[in-house]
Amino acid sequence: MSTSTQSLVSPEVLARYEAVIGLEVHVQLATRTKIFCRCPTSFGDPPNTNVCPVCLGMPGALPVMNKRAVELAIQAALALNCRVNSFSRMARKNYFYPDLPKGYQISQYELPLAEHGWLEIEVDGVTKRIGITRLHLEEDAGKSLHEGFKDSDRYTYVDLNRCGIPLIEIVSEPDMRSSAEAYAYLTKLKQILQYIEVSTCDMEKGHLRCDANVSVRPKGSTKFGTKTEVKNLNSFRFLQMALDYEIARQVAILEAGGTIEQETRLFNPETGQTAGMRSKEFAHDYRYFPEPDLLPLRISQEWLEQLQARMPELPDQKRQRFIEQYGLREYDARVLTMTRPLADYFERVAQASGNPVESAKWVQGELLGALNEAGKEITESPIPPEHLAELVRLIDSGQLTGKLAKEIFPKMFASGEPPSVIMEREGLRQISDPAELERLIDEILAESPKQLEQYRKGKTGVFGYFMGQLMKRTRGQANPQVATEILQKKLGQPT
Numbered sequence: 001m002s003t004s005t006q007s008l009v010s011p012e013v014l015a016r017y018e019a020v021i022g023l024e025v026h027v028q029l030a031t032r033t034k035i036f037c038r039c040p041t042s043f044g045d046p047p048n049t050n051v052c053p054v055c056l057g058m059p060g061a062l063p064v065m066n067k068r069a070v071e072l073a074i075q076a077a078l079a080l081n082c083r084v085n086s087f088s089r090m091a092r093k094n095y096f097y098p099d100l101p102k103g104y105q106i107s108q109y110e111l112p113l114a115e116h117g118w119l120e121i122e123v124d125g126v127t128k129r130i131g132i133t134r135l136h137l138e139e140d141a142g143k144s145l146h147e148g149f150k151d152s153d154r155y156t157y158v159d160l161n162r163c164g165i166p167l168i169e170i171v172s173e174p175d176m177r178s179s180a181e182a183y184a185y186l187t188k189l190k191q192i193l194q195y196i197e198v199s200t201c202d203m204e205k206g207h208l209r210c211d212a213n214v215s216v217r218p219k220g221s222t223k224f225g226t227k228t229e230v231k232n233l234n235s236f237r238f239l240q241m242a243l244d245y246e247i248a249r250q251v252a253i254l255e256a257g258g259t260i261e262q263e264t265r266l267f268n269p270e271t272g273q274t275a276g277m278r279s280k281e282f283a284h285d286y287r288y289f290p291e292p293d294l295l296p297l298r299i300s301q302e303w304l305e306q307l308q309a310r311m312p313e314l315p316d317q318k319r320q321r322f323i324e325q326y327g328l329r330e331y332d333a334r335v336l337t338m339t340r341p342l343a344d345y346f347e348r349v350a351q352a353s354g355n356p357v358e359s360a361k362w363v364q365g366e367l368l369g370a371l372n373e374a375g376k377e378i379t380e381s382p383i384p385p386e387h388l389a390e391l392v393r394l395i396d397s398g399q400l401t402g403k404l405a406k407e408i409f410p411k412m413f414a415s416g417e418p419p420s421v422i423m424e425r426e427g428l429r430q431i432s433d434p435a436e437l438e439r440l441i442d443e444i445l446a447e448s449p450k451q452l453e454q455y456r457k458g459k460t461g462v463f464g465y466f467m468g469q470l471m472k473r474t475r476g477q478a479n480p481q482v483a484t485e486i487l488q489k490k491l492g493q494p495t
Contacts, residue, residue, distance in 0.1 A: 008248040021176035028207040035166035036063030047159040055164035057102030069166040082117030090291040099142030107138035121184040131173030140165035179243035226260040242267035326356035352389030403476040432479040
C-alpha cells in the first residue's frame, strides 16, 4: 500500500472488502492507413497533416472499411478465445468534443465483432481465467492539447492526426479482484497481441490505452457496488497505483457511512490519487444508431478459417512446447517466451547448437544482460543466433572452457564477429594436448616445493592452488578435466 492509500484506510479495514475490477482496453491496430480512409497512421508527424475530408467529417465524404483492420481484429478475437460473429454492424456514438470533428465516433454497439472470450493469468502461483465480454472495432478521436504552448492558460489546441486511427476495444468481465490481477491481465493481453502482431502496444505512442471500472463490496457479498471509471492510466504501474488508491477511497467512504457516486475519475501520477472528472455516462446518453454509410460486416466461415490458419503459436503454447521439446525448466521457458522475437532467437540458437539447455543459459544470462546494459532489444542484438550457437558448440566440443567463452562473449557483442574468428586472432583455443599440459604441470610443481610438501602431508586443499597456477599460466585455456587427471597422477595420494 502507498502512503496516500494508507492515509485513507487501514489494512485491517481494507481486508474486510473485496474489489470488483473490469478493464476496457483500447488497442491501435498495426495498419498503415486509417480505418475508413487512406491517410497514414504514422506517429509523430506534424499536427493536422495526416487528415482528409473523410477523417475530418466533411459533408459528402464517405467512409470505406479497411479490410486489413478487420482481419487484425478477427485475429485478436481468435487469440483471445472469442466467438467471432458472422454478422456485425458499425454504429454512430454521438457526443460533442473539440477533437471529434464529425460530432460522432464510428464504433460498434449492439452487434460487436466478437464476444465471450477469455484469457488466463497467474498471480502468486494461482491461475485464474478472466472473461472477455466483447471485442469491437472503432475509430479513434483526435487529441486535445491542454499544455505545452505559450498561451495554454487560455487556449486548448487540437491535433486531428489520430482521427480515424483503427482501434479495437477489448472489454473484460468484472472478474479481477485486485490491482495485481489487473496488472497481470493487461500484461498478458499485451503479450498476446504483440505475439500475433496485431499491434505494437506501445503505450508511449498511445497504441495501448486502458480505463478501469472498479467498485468494492464486503467480502462474501455477491451484489455489485457502485462503480467508478478511472482514466489516464498510461502505464502498467499507474494502473496498479490508481486501482489501489480508488479501492481504498471507496472503502473509506463506505466505512464513513457515505455512498459512492457513479462517475469518471482521472488518475494523477504526481499525487498518486484519482479526482472526479464528470458523472459517468450511460449508453443511452450517446444515442447510438446504425452507421448509415457503412454496410454490415459479414464474416464467412471460409475467411475465418483462412485467418485461423495464419495464426502464429501463442505464448502459452510455445512455453509448454519449449518445456517438452527442449527440456527447459518452467522458469526458463517462461522467460524465453516473454516476447516472440526472444523466443524465435532462442529457438534458432537451440536448433543450431544442438544443446537447448546450454543455449537457454547463454541467451538468458550473458546475452540479455548485455542487451539490457546497452539499452537494446533482442531484435537489435549484435550477435546473430548462429554465432551464439557456435559458441555453445565450441564449449561442448571441448575447444573452449566456460571461462574462455565468457571472455570471448563481450568481444562478440562489441564486434559482431563469430567466436571462431576471435579465438584464432587472439589465440584463445582450449589446451587439451596431454603432453603440453603435463609439461606445464611439471614446471609448476618444480616451482612450488613448499606447496607440494604440504599436499603430501595431507593438506589436499593445495590441489586447488596448483590448478589455479595452471589456469593462470594458460590464461584459462587449460582443459580442466584433462589437467585434473594429469595433476592427480603426478601428485598421487597424500599421506
